Amino acid sequence: MKLSRTSFALMATLLAGTALPTFANATVTVLGWPGGSEETALRATVETYNKQASDADKVELLFFNREGFYDKLQADMAAGSSAFDVNLVATYSLGRYAPYMEPVDLGAGAAKVFGESVLKTMQFDGKQYGVPTDLSLHFMYYRKDLIDALIGDDAAKKTYGEIAQKYLGKPLQPKDPDSWTWDDWAATALYFTKQVNPDSPVRYGTVLQMKNLLFNMMVFQSLPRSYGGDWMDKDGNVMVDSDAYRTGLELYKKLYDAGSSPKDSLSYEYAETNAAFASGQAATALQWNAAAADLTSTEKSPAVAEMTGIVAPPTGPDGRADHIHGLGLGLNKNAKNKEGAVKFLKWLATEDAALLYARSGGSPALSPDVVAKVAKERPDLVKLGEFASKYGYVMIGATSASALPVYELQAKEFTGYWSGQQSLEDALAHTKAGMQDLLQK
Amino acid sequence: MNHLPDAGSRLGVRRVWRIDMALVTRAEGRMYLTPLVGFLLLFLGFPAIVNLIYSVSTVTFETLRSPVLSGFANYVAVLNDREFWSSAWFSLRFGILTASAECLIGLFLAIFLAPLLSKRPVLMAPLMLPLMVAPAMVGLMYRLVLHEFAGPVPYYLFEWFGDSPAFLDINNAFRTLVVVETLQWTPFAFLLFYMAYSAIPLDVREASSLDGASPFEIVRWIDLPLMKPTLVIAFFIRFIDGFRVFDNVYALTGSGAGGSTTSLSIYIYQAFFKEGAIGKAVAASVVLFLASFIVLHGLNRLAGRRKR
Numbered sequence: 001m002k003l004s005r006t007s008f009a010l011m012a013t014l015l016a017g018t019a020l021p022t023f024a025n026a027t028v029t030v031l032g033w034p035g036g037s038e039e040t041a042l043r044a045t046v047e048t049y050n051k052q053a054s055d056a057d058k059v060e061l062l063f064f065n066r067e068g069f070y071d072k073l074q075a076d077m078a079a080g081s082s083a084f085d086v087n088l089v090a091t092y093s094l095g096r097y098a099p100y101m102e103p104v105d106l107g108a109g110a111a112k113v114f115g116e117s118v119l120k121t122m123q124f125d126g127k128q129y130g131v132p133t134d135l136s137l138h139f140m141y142y143r144k145d146l147i148d149a150l151i152g153d154d155a156a157k158k159t160y161g162e163i164a165q166k167y168l169g170k171p172l173q174p175k176d177p178d179s180w181t182w183d184d185w186a187a188t189a190l191y192f193t194k195q196v197n198p199d200s201p202v203r204y205g206t207v208l209q210m211k212n213l214l215f216n217m218m219v220f221q222s223l224p225r226s227y228g229g230d231w232m233d234k235d236g237n238v239m240v241d242s243d244a245y246r247t248g249l250e251l252y253k254k255l256y257d258a259g260s261s262p263k264d265s266l267s268y269e270y271a272e273t274n275a276a277f278a279s280g281q282a283a284t285a286l287q288w289n290a291a292a293a294d295l296t297s298t299e300k301s302p303a304v305a306e307m308t309g310i311v312a313p314p315t316g317p318d319g320r321a322d323h324i325h326g327l328g329l330g331l332n333k334n335a336k337n338k339e340g341a342v343k344f345l346k347w348l349a350t351e352d353a354a355l356l357y358a359r360s361g362g363s364p365a366l367s368p369d370v371v372a373k374v375a376k377e378r379p380d381l382v383k384l385g386e387f388a389s390k391y392g393y394v395m396i397g398a399t400s401a402s403a404l405p406v407y408e409l410q411a412k413e414f415t416g417y418w419s420g421q422q423s424l425e426d427a428l429a430h431t432k433a434g435m436q437d438l439l440q441k
Numbered sequence: 442m443n444h445l446p447d448a449g450s451r452l453g454v455r456r457v458w459r460i461d462m463a464l465v466t467r468a469e470g471r472m473y474l475t476p477l478v479g480f481l482l483l484f485l486g487f488p489a490i491v492n493l494i495y496s497v498s499t500v501t502f503e504t505l506r507s508p509v510l511s512g513f514a515n516y517v518a519v520l521n522d523r524e525f526w527s528s529a530w531f532s533l534r535f536g537i538l539t540a541s542a543e544c545l546i547g548l549f550l551a552i553f554l555a556p557l558l559s560k561r562p563v564l565m566a567p568l569m570l571p572l573m574v575a576p577a578m579v580g581l582m583y584r585l586v587l588h589e590f591a592g593p594v595p596y597y598l599f600e601w602f603g604d605s606p607a608f609l610d611i612n613n614a615f616r617t618l619v620v621v622e623t624l625q626w627t628p629f630a631f632l633l634f635y636m637a638y639s640a641i642p643l644d645v646r647e648a649s650s651l652d653g654a655s656p657f658e659i660v661r662w663i664d665l666p667l668m669k670p671t672l673v674i675a676f677f678i679r680f681i682d683g684f685r686v687f688d689n690v691y692a693l694t695g696s697g698a699g700g701s702t703t704s705l706s707i708y709i710y711q712a713f714f715k716e717g718a719i720g721k722a723v724a725a726s727v728v729l730f731l732a733s734f735i736v737l738h739g740l741n742r743l744a745g746r747r748k749r
Binding site for chain 2: 068074078264
């Protein structure tokens with residue numbers, strides 16, 4: 001009887017414990033971008049902030065999956081959620097979330113740390129809605145050892161030329177990656193494909209991110225962009241069925257069908273691409289700049305770290321193009337602790353915080369004076385600033401409230417073409433009709 | 442055929458009920474029921490009414506509190522949408538295949554392992570472990586396990602055979618998803634079948650054995666008929682779970698290349714969040730609810746008729 005009473009009491013305590021709300025120590029809740037170098041950097045930065053902050057201003061981090069992140073955020077914010085005080089925003093979704101957020105004054109120092117043009121990636125209707133934490137664009141990662149060996153070997157050059165002629169219809173010769181056209185890149189990828197060239201030292205020539213996911217369309221679209229492609233012309237007409245998009249889509253399919261990219265590429269996104277390149281079995285990869293810290297780290301990518309080269313995406317008839325957008329943190333209109341949240345955001349915009357964030361693996365776009373202080377540890381950040389200013393672009397319509405649904409639509413239709421479920425004509429016709437509906441309504 | 446004990450016990454129940462009714466007045470009974478009715482109205486009735494209104498309205502995230510009635514256009518859009526029907530077909534195939542595989546393997550394991558488990562019941566714990574893992578986690582786990590450069594399965598296939606299939610490409614994604622679902626949920630069917638199998642009195646089996654029945658005949662003519670209600674229930678529970686699948690499919694392949702692994706739940710999710718077509722998404726869920734209700738009601742009636 002005694003035992004059952006004790007058990008009963010324990011059970012009741014357990015049930016009461018689960019039913020009661022938990023008491024958190026932190027009073028500023030920050031919803032960050034999960035799963036990448038951004039999360040690692042934010043965790044490290046917040047740890048330092050919490051050491052100096054008063055109990056009332058301490059920050060607690062909240063992360064959920066990248067999959068459907070913006071959908072969940074939209075539902076939460078539309079419902080007036082106060083579950084977080086500070087939330088993630090991106091350049092391409094700022095217009096969608098600004099109605100649920102409050103502008104924040106970061107002070108004059110912020111411009112010195114980031115520069116006016118970078119601060120603008122977090123502005124909507126002329127108001128500052130967040131601290132720009134990361135600038136995202138793409139790097140062409142390649143294996144220096146493989147390319148050097150190819151360029152220095154006459155027999156290999158001959159095979160390269162034959163492969164280029166057979167698959168691309170052009171007699172190409174190996175080149176330095178910094179002067180690649182998209183055809184040069186494709187020929188290199190084909191040359192390093194075991195299925196095409198059994199003598200290739202690696203299994204795949206490249207890693208294509210082809211999962212039905214909106215972010216993969218951002219990686220892809222620099223290819224049609226360098227051929228003059230855009231979402232709309234200056235008069236607002238959707239022009240996704242252009243030759244530029246055709247060329248880009250066909251080149252991706254040609255490489256995938258030839259076995260130049262892993263067989264499961266149709267389920268690949270950021271993490272899978274990193275794993276594939278880091279394994280040492282791929283010669284090139286067009287990947288987000290955020291991956292640079294991992295792919296050049298001897299600890300994280302021992303097989304390739306010292307042989308990984310980084311250049312801007314290849315060039316096309318219209319020059320080089322590199323998709324660009326900013327991620328940042330802003331203030332939720334329904335925040336419970338606005339005062340603490342603003343304190344944290346202002347601190348995050350200081351030089352010390354930005355440098356700490358950079359040293360912890362984040363990718364802030366910093367002004368030349370500031371970036372010079374981390375250039376030794378993070379040479380990729382210097383490239384980031386350089387590529388963004390030289391090749392950065394935003395498609396017409398890609399900052400509208402419909403930008404995310406447009407990317408979703410492209411992801412579904414283009415992956416349908418790449419997987420052979422529909423023709424190129426159908427994919428482009430469906431995309432055009434959908435984009436007209438989304439962008440012109 | 443002696444009906445007397447049944448009739449007697451039924452009479453007994455009625456008598457107790459009458460005594461209870463004398464102790465509890467009708468008004469008091471209603472009062473006791475109020476919290477339950479209130480709970481149901483609040484947590485099931487209110488969302489249902491809101492959903493019905495949204496399904497005949499033009500509504501967006503910005504106008505959630507002020508939808509504009511627009512007739513049955515959302516229902517027409519759903520029924521004319523090719524993707525709705527392809528996702529319904531995906532869900533139906535997925536539900537039937539996974540439920541069948543789980544029940545067949547679960548039944549085999551329950552009968553095959555019964556002698557061992559009756560002596561070592563502790564072995565039940567590891568067999569139940571897959572049920573403890575959240576389906577989304579299972580999806581993520583297989584994303585890693587099947588990855589060509591990070592996963593153990595392709596690694597050993599390359600080691601042994603020099604090649605590995607593309608588990609998640611357009612040709613194999615459906616099969617992979619079925620296997621993943623079956624591996625996780627077979628223990629559920631197994632648990633139900635093992636309990637039903639253990640509940641069959643041993644003397645029935647002994648009697649049939651004495652009459653000369655072979656082990657196969659005992660399973661065919663004694664065990665399976667006695668386990669039939671559990672078999673049916675397990676199949677339908679697993680079918681319903683498979684039909685409404687979301688988590689592990691979404692984590693593993695998303696909606697698939699060109700939408701090839703879009704289940705009905707994913708279709709509704711995408712219409713709601715990705716397209717912002719709230720009315721269309723809710724209309725699809727109402728259509729799904731009506732179809733499920735008709736099927737379940739039909740099955741219920743069928744089961745009732747058989748009992749009689």
